[in-house]
Amino acid sequence: MGIFKAISGGLGTTFRKPRLVVILYVVNLAFALAAAAPFLAIVQKELGHSLAGLSVQPVDPMWIGEAVLGYGRAFPALLAGFVVLGLLYLVLHVFLNGGIVGRLLDREAPASLAAFSADCGRLFWRYVRLFLLSLVFYALTLGVVLKLVSVLFRPISDGAVTEWTPLILSNIHLLIALLLLSVVHMIVDYARIAVVADEERRVLKALRHALTFLKARFFRAWALYLLLVLGTLAGAAVFYAVLKPLGAPGVGLVVAGFFWMQIYVVFRIWTRTLFIAAQAEFYRSHPY
Amino acid sequence: MTAKRTASFCLAALAALAVLPAAAAAQTPPAPVAGAPGLRYEIWVELDPAAKMLLGREEIVWTNPTRDAVPDMLLHLYWNAFKNEASAFMREAAAEAGDRAAVDPQDDGWGWIDVTDIRLADGSDLKPAFAYVNPDGPETAGDQTVARVLFPTPVRPGESVRLRIEFKAKAPRTVARSGYYKDSFFLGQWYPKPGVYEEGKGWNCHAYHRSSEFFADFADFVVHITVPKGYVVGSSGKAGESRADDSARTTTTTYRQAMVHDFAWMADPRYLKIERDFIADREVTASEYRETADLLGLPVEEVRLPDVKMTLLIAPEHKGQIERHFRALRAAIKYYGLWYGPYPYETVTMVDPPYRTGSGGMEYPTLFTAGTRVLANRDVLDPEGVIVHEFGHGYWYGLAANNEFEAAWLDEGFNTYSTGRVMARAYGPGAIPLVFKGIPLSSVLRVPKIFDFETSRVAAIHAVRTDPVTAWSWEFFDSMSYSMNVYMRAATLLGTLENLLGDPLWSRIMRTYHMRFRFRHPTKADFVAVVNEISGRDMTWFFDELLEGTQAFDYGVESLASVEVPARLRGVFDKDGAREVWTDEKIEVVEDAAAKSPGSGPPARSYRTTVALKRYGEARLGGDAKVEVVVRFADGSAETRTWDGRDRWTRLEFVKPVKAVSAQIDPRGVWLIDENLANNSRSTDGLRRNVVKLMTRFLFGVQCVLQFFGSWS
Numbered sequence A: 001m002g003i004f005k006a007i008s009g010g011l012g013t014t015f016r017k018p019r020l021v022v023i024l025y026v027v028n029l030a031f032a033l034a035a036a037a038p039f040l041a042i043v044q045k046e047l048g049h050s051l052a053g054l055s056v057q058p059v060d061p062m063w064i065g066e067a068v069l070g071y072g073r074a075f076p077a078l079l080a081g082f083v084v085l086g087l088l089y090l091v092l093h094v095f096l097n098g099g100i101v102g103r104l105l106d107r108e109a110p111a112s113l114a115a116f117s118a119d120c121g122r123l124f125w126r127y128v129r130l131f132l133l134s135l136v137f138y139a140l141t142l143g144v145v146l147k148l149v150s151v152l153f154r155p156i157s158d159g160a161v162t163e164w165t166p167l168i169l170s171n172i173h174l175l176i177a178l179l180l181l182s183v184v185h186m187i188v189d190y191a192r193i194a195v196v197a198d199e200e201r202r203v204l205k206a207l208r209h210a211l212t213f214l215k216a217r218f219f220r221a222w223a224l225y226l227l228l229v230l231g232t233l234a235g236a237a238v239f240y241a242v243l244k245p246l247g248a249p250g251v252g253l254v255v256a257g258f259f260w261m262q263i264y265v266v267f268r269i270w271t272r273t274l275f276i277a278a279q280a281e282f283y284r285s286h287p288y
Numbered sequence B: 001m002t003a004k005r006t007a008s009f010c011l012a013a014l015a016a017l018a019v020l021p022a023a024a025a026a027q028t029p030p031a032p033v034a035g036a037p038g039l040r041y042e043i044w045v046e047l048d049p050a051a052k053m054l055l056g057r058e059e060i061v062w063t064n065p066t067r068d069a070v071p072d073m074l075l076h077l078y079w080n081a082f083k084n085e086a087s088a089f090m091r092e093a094a095a096e097a098g099d100r101a102a103v104d105p106q107d108d109g110w111g112w113i114d115v116t117d118i119r120l121a122d123g124s125d126l127k128p129a130f131a132y133v134n135p136d137g138p139e140t141a142g143d144q145t146v147a148r149v150l151f152p153t154p155v156r157p158g159e160s161v162r163l164r165i166e167f168k169a170k171a172p173r174t175v176a177r178s179g180y181y182k183d184s185f186f187l188g189q190w191y192p193k194p195g196v197y198e199e200g201k202g203w204n205c206h207a208y209h210r211s212s213e214f215f216a217d218f219a220d221f222v223v224h225i226t227v228p229k230g231y232v233v234g235s236s237g238k239a240g241e242s243r244a245d246d247s248a249r250t251t252t253t254t255y256r257q258a259m260v261h262d263f264a265w266m267a268d269p270r271y272l273k274i275e276r277d278f279i280a281d282r283e284v285t286a287s288e289y290r291e292t293a294d295l296l297g298l299p300v301e302e303v304r305l306p307d308v309k310m311t312l313l314i315a316p317e318h319k320g321q322i323e324r325h326f327r328a329l330r331a332a333i334k335y336y337g338l339w340y341g342p343y344p345y346e347t348v349t350m351v352d353p354p355y356r357t358g359s360g361g362m363e364y365p366t367l368f369t370a371g372t373r374v375l376a377n378r379d380v381l382d383p384e385g386v387i388v389h390e391f392g393h394g395y396w397y398g399l400a401a402n403n404e405f406e407a408a409w410l411d412e413g414f415n416t417y418s419t420g421r422v423m424a425r426a427y428g429p430g431a432i433p434l435v436f437k438g439i440p441l442s443s444v445l446r447v448p449k450i451f452d453f454e455t456s457r458v459a460a461i462h463a464v465r466t467d468p469v470t471a472w473s474w475e476f477f478d479s480m481s482y483s484m485n486v487y488m489r490a491a492t493l494l495g496t497l498e499n500l501l502g503d504p505l506w507s508r509i510m511r512t513y514h515m516r517f518r519f520r521h522p523t524k525a526d527f528v529a530v531v532n533e534i535s536g537r538d539m540t541w542f543f544d545e546l547l548e549g550t551q552a553f554d555y556g557v558e559s560l561a562s563v564e565v566p567a568r569l570r571g572v573f574d575k576d577g578a579r580e581v582w583t584d585e586k587i588e589v590v591e592d593a594a595a596k597s598p599g600s601g602p603p604a605r606s607y608r609t610t611v612a613l614k615r616y617g618e619a620r621l622g623g624d625a626k627v628e629v630v631v632r633f634a635d636g637s638a639e640t641r642t643w644d645g646r647d648r649w650t651r652l653e654f655v656k657p658v659k660a661v662s663a664q665i666d667p668r669g670v671w672l673i674d675e676n677l678a679n680n681s682r683s684t685d686g687l688r689r690n691v692v693k694l695m696t697r698f699l700f701g702v703q704c705v706l707q708f709f710g711s712w713s
Ligand SMILES: [Zn+2]
Pocket: B389, B393, B411, B412, B415
């Protein structure tokens, strides 16, 4: 199967199951509201009744300076709360992944809530193990491979005659890091898919399936992945282009801006489901 | 500055208070730059790039300007700060970082300076009477940045002493301000330099500390610099005769400069050297001269600027930024010149610091270093800001030459403030620099643009509790507190003073202070005296409370409420010997009847508005200073009151036919140093458009972060 066919298949699947995106969006919004609440309360307390609230900007260095001074001591507690919520979100996301992948791979069946939750529960521990395994992979990629690259680059950078040399090297380093991350991310995605598609209970085995699959067609799979990344980036570019005029003063524009940002969050969530759906199409079209 | 001179200025200030409440800028005619002061240097120095060494011979003629018989001389040997880990510089750097590797002279690049021979002009050897000393006490034991030489007989008042010194100096590898990298050199503080002799007190000659700069007397310099052929040299002063030695493959050039207190240079075989002229008549219009003269209360002739020869030494990879460099320098020469006094030297040399020599953003007389990146953003005013700042040091440090060890705010604070003014005038606000992996992102991400005074204010409010602005440089809590207090808090306080005193007073104060203390060593007392003299007010409290103090300054509006004033009061009242009882019902009946009577409309209402003001910070207003409060009402009217701010709180009352909509303390934003501007006002309506926008953007940010992490789980 060609990668474009995989993408169009994936698109079809995600469009048939909008409920999945809704579930993820509601969870995202609820957690974001909880995490942002203390900050929003500070903003309201400090600026809600101050004339400074008339002129404050979304990124306002002067006001941020004041807020850091006033609330700096509360910052560790706020950060801790944020981290706890973030971790909870991560765990919940691992749980929801079961439902997402489960329902996306069950191409024709509707994404009923009952079936979704059944998948969440059924796949949870497998996905937890896979998540932990992926952490090891990321650590290896970032820690070992990038360290090696750094060591390789250092003598060149140390002997540089102008700023260009370290600038170029450090950007190459970043590019290598991003490409490596994309590869690991892709491998883990295929392992997630293999768990469901191959009804594989052991995640190591699922991972082996994914690796065997990728070994045979690595570049095509990677091209598919990078194409999806490109689509996501294009979406982000459109988002920011439209957001700019919405930043002008005006009550209507503030409301419009809010909805536009929420549409973008939905888009991002949807692209994530598209990654899974399209890669699942690709995976299932190449039985081995 | 001697105690005697300070006293005479205080007297002058008192006299001025009596007769001259709003004086014109009291112009002292500029001292001629040709005049040789009591110090002369002639130095022969040769650079050996392979060994990273300077070989030097120096002749110093010092004339004792005081009434003391001076038995010795203290000399700075600054490069010994980089000699080993026992130096004050290295120890303070390591202590602050909690890590001895904080300053690491890579490639074994320690720097040092040895005086190999020192004698009087008659040949008598002073080496046996030469020893390292620790003027800053036992904490700097082991430091070798100050040496003392004992004269065979004391130098009597008015007498001169001529010293012949031979020295060898090894350049440090990229530590601070001086250094080499490959075959590039930036050489500052490279020669033995006497401290400043203060009458009755002795030599003022501190060790080279981690957080400190320099202090020296005005002198005439003649410096003969020898470098390998092909090297491009930039130097303080004006280049004179040059001769090549073909057998040694070297070139020697002589540089001369009168009335400067330091001398720095650079050498690099790759550098581009570009010369331009600052032509005053092209840069300043007749109306600008007139406006300046009117503002300062001076004749136009006195504010005219001279032409200046500008030289830029720039790395080839920054060639595309040559025009940016010159534009900024022209703006600096123009505005510093118009505001504070004409630039008195013929030349100024601007150096794009050689790569990895750690020498960027540093000032020396008639020469300074800037600093840029290969990818420089147009919206970020860098290198412009650093060029304006370092040229500005030619005024604040170069000309009004305060002791940077003991009162760094007098140059860094004044100059940060002045840089902000020039940048605002010449460029407007600049984007906050945002660089990732050397790639400028400020334009792409549309980061906010802000003025320098705003950045300074944010730093100032964070620094106020840590140290007074006036502490000695190495006695600040850490280098962060040093820079935030000395640069930014001082600048914010000067900005506050500007707002408080207003023009033309403020401009005249700055002009007078600068011109009066050109080619001298002013102190805080000198500046306070000029402020009091020109303003005709006693502003001493401002410096005591806000510069010397470490208390936060924060005034605000605690509450705002408007309640209806009842037309009649309830209760039992004595009236004409009888008792009258007024209840709600009775009041209603009477009001209804009054409303229905022909010719009368609804009863007139009135509201009592109460505004509670608070002093949240410990710092207080003093002298005749007051803070303004404006209360705005629903009918568009406004009432302005003032408060002396001495107590913790005060309450203002207004009775008006309408309710108040807002109350604002310091509506004109005079008190830049106020640490919380959000509490400066209160309005009766809630949630505001921009606040909602801020909230939705923040929420969106959190959603994106969560979504990003979710996609890796
Ligand atoms: Zn400075």
